[in-house]
Amino acid sequence: MIGAGLAGAAASVALARRGWRITLIDAASGPAQAASALPVGMLSPHVTRAPTPLSRLSALGVADTRRELARLIPPGAGWGPCEVDNLDHDRGRWPAALVRPGALVNAWLHEAQALGRLDTVWNATVARLQRADSDTSGWRVLDEQGQLLGSAPVVVMASAHGSRELLLSLAPQADPAGWPLRPVKGQMSLGALVGSEWAPRPQRQSGVFVPRYEDSGLPPHWPSTLWAMGSTYVRGADDTVVTEQGHLDNARSLAAMLPKAAEQFQAAMVADQLLGWAGVRCASLDRLPLVGSVPDQVALQAWMQAAGSRRGRLSVSEAPRLPGLYLFTALGSRGLSLAHWCAERLARQIDGAADDTEPDLVRALDPARFAWKLSKRQAS
Ligand SMILES: Cc1cc2nc3c(=O)[nH]c(=O)nc-3n(C[C@H](O)[C@H](O)[C@H](O)COP(=O)(O)OP(=O)(O)OC[C@H]3O[C@@H](n4cnc5c(N)ncnc54)[C@H](O)[C@@H]3O)c2cc1C
Numbered sequence: 231m232i233g234a235g236l237a238g239a240a241a242s243v244a245l246a247r248r249g250w251r252i253t254l255i256d257a258a259s260g261p262a263q264a265a266s267a268l269p270v271g272m273l274s275p276h277v278t279r280a281p282t283p284l285s286r287l288s289a290l291g292v293a294d295t296r297r298e299l300a301r302l303i304p305p306g307a308g309w310g311p312c313e314v315d316n317l318d319h320d321r322g323r324w325p326a327a328l329v330r331p332g333a334l335v336n337a338w339l340h341e342a343q344a345l346g347r348l349d350t351v352w353n354a355t356v357a358r359l360q361r362a363d364s365d366t367s368g369w370r371v372l373d374e375q376g377q378l379l380g381s382a383p384v385v386v387m388a389s390a391h392g393s394r395e396l397l398l399s400l401a402p403q404a405d406p407a408g409w410p411l412r413p414v415k416g417q418m419s420l421g422a423l424v425g426s427e428w429a430p431r432p433q434r435q436s437g438v439f440v441p442r443y444e445d446s447g448l449p450p451h452w453p454s455t456l457w458a459m460g461s462t463y464v465r466g467a468d469d470t471v472v473t474e475q476g477h478l479d480n481a482r483s484l485a486a487m488l489p490k491a492a493e494q495f496q497a498a499m500v501a502d503q504l505l506g507w508a509g510v511r512c513a514s515l516d517r518l519p520l521v522g523s524v525p526d527q528v529a530l531q532a533w534m535q536a537a538g539s540r541r542g543r544l545s546v547s548e549a550p551r552l553p554g555l556y557l558f559t560a561l562g563s564r565g566l567s568l569a570h571w572c573a574e575r576l577a578r579q580i581d582g583a584a585d586d587t588e589p590d591l592v593r594a595l596d597p598a599r600f601a602w603k604l605s606k607r608q609a610s
Pocket residue numbers: 232233234235236237238255256257258262263264265266267268270271272273331354355356357388389390391392393415416417418460461462507508509510511559560561562563564565566567
């Protein structure tokens with residue numbers, strides 16, 4: 231498993247529960263140090279007037295994550311239930327929860343460790359994947375110097391935007407447009423909550439304002455009771471620098487919702503009491519995750535060419551795959567809702583177990599969908 235954020239931790243535990251042994255490799259010095267280091271996030275459904283794949287996935291995923299939270303983490307030690315007032319899209323008051331993603335990541339990794347099926351390798355950046363040339367098949371995972379970091383019959387790339395480089399290195403001759411993943415920087419502004427809250431409950435418009443979040447497990451560099459406003463959404467940016475501009479953008483979003491709270495935000499900024507956190511989301515072109523078996527792009531192109539006028543009838547599920555190689559990325563702004571539900575689907579697929587997920591949702595998540603469309607166009 232490459233990547234120890236929400237995706238890699240959820241997939242590790244889902245596989246460990248099915249009896250797999252996992253070696254989890256991450257470039258960081260421990261779990262949940264990239265996007266999943268977010269101090270607090272919102273778990274709430276994405277509601278649309280008519281159902282879309284994202285709204286259906288989000289409804290299934292929110293319910294699933296709520297079950298996981300209730301099972302694994304006492305309220306107040308990594309999450310808490312709440313309601314959110316949506317002021318713009320999906321207007322109204324919705325049940326929700328505030329969650330520190332790192333608490334879920336750690337809980338899932340502890341569960342996999344307690345099953346005796348998880349080994350971890352930290353400070354190890356994967357630069358390349360190579361097909362094992364022995365009869366046993368599988369994959370070799372190499373660092374920048376070509377040193378072997380691990381080998382396994384099955385490899386899952388749960389490495390957010392870092393997955394793109396690994397995918398491109400698999401078939402340097404293939405069109406990179408088959409992997410339309412991009413980084414999206416986000417900055418959250420926060421501070422210690424002193425005195426009364428600035429709103430009765432979280433509010434959402436172009437950002438989310440959390441008037442109070444209390445968590446006994448927050449890392450010591452954060453106040454244990456805080457307010458938070460976030461987050462900015464900067465497409466294409468992949469740095470994690472907290473900027474004054476990011477704070478100003480959050481202040482503007484807050485002013486549009488709660489002018490009085492925005493005055494307090496400005497006062498905290500002037501008094502140098504504002505804290506900030508920035509991370510990088512990984513988003514796909516259609517805003518849906520990529521979950522499942524990795525297509526063999528070169529074979530896919532040849533397959534489309536050979537199909538000639540019949541290519542319109544080929545289904546994405548039939549696309550040729552790289553055996554033993556899986557992808558779990560592009561959770562976008564919804565990792566809390568989607569990680570565990572998608573991880574369960576992925577684990578069933580890897581296990582070859584029956585899955586009752588509706589076929590159109592499976593197709594909507596298929597990592598081959600972009601390369602499949604592209605090669606269909608190129609073959610016409
Ligand atoms: C500002 C901000 C606010 C957000 N708010 C919310 C919210 O309110 N609700 C919500 O649900 N989600 C929210 N999100 C999104 C959520 O944080 C992500 O969807 C989620 O954390 C993604 O998890 P992940 O495991 O895919 O990626 P990450 O947590 O980024 O983990 C990827 C891991 O892969 C490792 N890696 C990458 N490349 C390599 C490599 N080559 N070799 C080894 N290791 C590698 C990295 O070190 C990292 O640990 C927010 C994100 C941001 C930035």
